[in-house]
Amino acid sequence: MASVRQIAKQAGVSTATVSRVMNNSPQVSGEAKRKVMTVINGVNYMPAVGKKTTTNIAYLFTDSITLSSPYDAGVMAGLSAGLEQHRLDLLILNARTCRESGETFSQMFRRKGVQGVIIRTTAGTREACKAILESGVPAVVLGDQIEGYEEVCVDVDSRDASRDAVEHLIGLGHRSVAFCTNIVDDKDHLDRFAGYQEALSNAGLAFESRLMFRVPANRQGGEQFVRRLAAMVDRPSAVFVADPATCVGMLTEARRQGIDVPRDLSIVGFDDSEARFVTSPELTAVCQDSELLGRHAMAVLMSRLTSQSLEADSARPLRAWLEVNATTAAVADAADAND
Amino acid sequence: MASVRQIAKQAGVSTATVSRVMNNSPQVSGEAKRKVMTVINGVNYMPAVGKKTTTNIAYLFTDSITLSSPYDAGVMAGLSAGLEQHRLDLLILNARTCRESGETFSQMFRRKGVQGVIIRTTAGTREACKAILESGVPAVVLGDQIEGYEEVCVDVDSRDASRDAVEHLIGLGHRSVAFCTNIVDDKDHLDRFAGYQEALSNAGLAFESRLMFRVPANRQGGEQFVRRLAAMVDRPSAVFVADPATCVGMLTEARRQGIDVPRDLSIVGFDDSEARFVTSPELTAVCQDSELLGRHAMAVLMSRLTSQSLEADSARPLRAWLEVNATTAAVADAADAND
DNA sequence: CAGATACATGTAACAGTTACAGGAATACTC
């Protein structure tokens, strides 16, 4: 394989210069840096120590991500479990601070001995994410769908479960079902919207834009939403909420407003942890297992690193599921509902 | 400093043998291994690559820990934030699987370039934890108190806040206050018990062992506890619950049993995340900030690594605090309480 | 224009690792 000395010869510089480029030393001319980077990217060079090559997997997150959220915590636990089988280590990296000035992501990964990356992104950081994918580092993307890289963008399919959720509400007699989603259109939330529309369509109900609500994906967003509901003249009798934190905020604000759940309002929420058991009434929700997603992401990444195709049980897409608990009930009479 | 060649000379072996010991190669005699380890431990050798020394911090957890729990997730987020300032990386290691067979912890840390460790332990793994501390690796312990290493065992002081919590209940007129804790006696739970006793003593109330309950630290434990309460002839009117998951389970089971919180039973729980806002009624709780704990742990570890004393604002101990929400109320009349 | 300064680069000496070969002890075969 490639070594510093071979790279140096090919780029027409010394080994010291190659090493300096690899470690992002400031005292190297742009010209030399360009020459070395060209050769390095060409042969996909990865530094070794002696004959030993380092093996780390990075979890790259951005400032817009709360690392302690149930979703990220679950994913990291799943990644960690998946890694143990392959004797690799998990490195936690903040995208904003992990690079030195002027350093590219692929330079940084090589410097830290990172052989594969789990990119935890959002729709807002799509460009940086795309740049990393194009640099050729083995990577798996969580939280967004990047055009041209669909096979490494893993997620949980929540469309079918979302359709099930809305059909569950319709089956309970609800004809006016609202949909509450995030202000940012990531793939997950769009999927849930598609499931909502599919269920309406299957039941012969028309989509009404006045029943579609957008709030920030946090508790306060859910509280806002309930206040808007409370002020409506022709209030929907049920709602499907596409985000975990939002539905929790809804429940607390509904209680304050004197809206009884599920008598006055049926709620199907979303849960990626165990929040549905903590609320009262316990939440009927579309659920996903974020730890399983972490394991799956690791399996996909390993298949890329070893150039082996995925094992059969890892190739299947992950699915969310509907869990019916206590926040949904049959629709009340019109007279009761609007009193 | 020490290099492989110096170690080799001092131990009377070749550099290859030293390297083999460092990397836990199986093909080295016990005698040679012993000789090399003696020298290595004597000079506290740490491998370098070229002139460059690796800088990782490890978060070492055991199988008894759920890495995705709000506590661990918060701590990891705090650690990650603290590390960014020092340009170090966080490595997540499972204590059971991170070592190769026959390898000691300190060998493993050196092999992986780990310069400091956050040991997330429990009372059940105290011996292994003690062994790591004795090996001399810079370490900070979370979740347990190890005799002789108090200054690196960081935690949040919840004793005062626990006393406040029970005094809050007594102030509301409760004279029969139960205490519910974990079946394992770790330092945190013992602290909370001490706070409970202090409040009783301050109010001139006697400690009654029949009001002390032990359940597993999960939702099911809380449910069990409420069923036991429900069956009591002389039921306490209030309870202080020393564990986050337990109090959540209590609330759901209380609802099932028809016990109204806070009318029939006042509850002060414990919260290390945002669970208190999710339950209904919102939980009056002793709260701790686990992300702050993570930052603090990192500050303590860095002060050990750099041999500098802690900055003033990091030296102060962390404190839990009482947050009064909706699960505590003034005691009802005796006639009402036992109907 | 001489001298000083800053920058970029190569040489060489260093760091750790491991393929390979060889020695020593043990096991096996006749």
Added chain:
DNA sequence: GAGTATTCCTGTAACTGTTACATGTATCTG
């Protein structure tokens, strides 16, 4: 028991990547 094969262990030497130091070049400065 002698000869052979095997296994285990170890050191040499050749390979990784890094960086202190020296050197050359360009740009200011008086």
